[in-house]
Amino acid sequence: MRWLTFFILAYLILGFQLGIGASASYRGVAPDLVLLAVIFLSLNAPRQPALLGSVLLGAMQDLVSLGPLGLFAFSYGIISMLVVGSVESVRRTHPLTHLSFAFVGACLLGMLLIVHDYFRPVSAMSHIGPRVVLVLVIYTTLLAPIVIGLLQLTRRAFAFEQHGRRRR
């Protein structure tokens, strides 16, 4: 994988995430575009760059969010492990694959956020509840075919295939 292309993707996707946050939020929850980038990487890149890239994306998101450092790095690392582990048995360019991985990834992310909020709550009055996670999951999943579909068009720029991953 070309790491320069990866960092350009990280820059653009985080810029989009920061820019559209308030305007695109529904019931106070914005879609997680970085998660979709993590799924795109994990679907296409070889195992090691995919895992490392996902943790890096999470760490960068941690640096621009109000949460504690490491929360998204940990979450995206786990999600990437899950996707990389099952990528050989799916058609990685099919929109249903993107939809299902985004759904599973967002559910996992939501669960980790709930667990984190349970052990280290930000406030005694307001918690990340199932409703917030539900909105996050549905919103992110619905955007997955569009965002990952668009990212798939840029796949050649990453030179994933040079590393011998079999295309389906």
Added chain:
Amino acid sequence: MPRLRFNHVFAALIALSFITAFVLPARFTVPGAGWLQGLFAPVSRPVGAIARLALGRFHPDSVTDPASTDKPRLQQSVYEENQQLRSAYASLLTKFDALSKLNADRQAVGDIRSLCKPATVTGTEGSGLAEGLNVTIGGSSSGLMDHPVIRGNPSQSPLPCELVGKVVRCGPAGAMVRLVTDPGSTLSARIGRYVPQPDGRLKLVYLDQIHRPLISGMGHNQMAVASNLSLRDVQAAGVAVNDVVLLDDDQWPGNIQGFEVGHIVSIGHQARHPLLADIRIEPQTNLLRLTEVMVMIH
């Protein structure tokens, strides 16, 4: 010596992330952040502007008039009130200046316009779940930790401004503001109401039967009274929808005490504790959609 393999490195990264997120207290990890916000401005600003423009077409921001919430006031009435406010403001400024000379402490009571610096909002915070703004201030933002952030431009408008939040992370490339509506934000305040007087003026009356309630952010551009107040006490104090909430907190600088935090939008009972009141407060505008804020730099 065993070879260091990728799996070892990845496991170490995951373990480190887990420790910083779940084990270490936030105060140890937060100072490490706050360096990157401004770097994303070339992308986040145009994207945010386009998104706001698109959203504004379908869902424009509305502003409520706390003095007349039921129906729009006559234009003449608003002009008269503006004139009264200008007179009152000029009078107060004179008194403040006199007090400042007496106390030799201008910053405690004086005008705040010289203490603020405009900051451009480059985006919201990155997770999409908390309520914060990334801002860039002319020059370095370093050293602005815990500085208050307000809405409106005091150099253009003499009217009081609204409290927005506090700088929680700062670095050379920008700063992050935790909004008062974020669940991690708490402050104490006073509740007041604008009451029309027989001469047509509006007078701010404080409802001090409820003494300095604690206000906590709830997300979704809302705050709530966090003090455990019974619904009966709230009703007895006469607190009602559209009453204004004003900052009254020793943790914040003296010259922004009395700044508006928001207005009450609903009073009900708490779902888990039906005898306790659930008082919801909203700022005058959606704070996440601000494009410029003022950071107090002194």
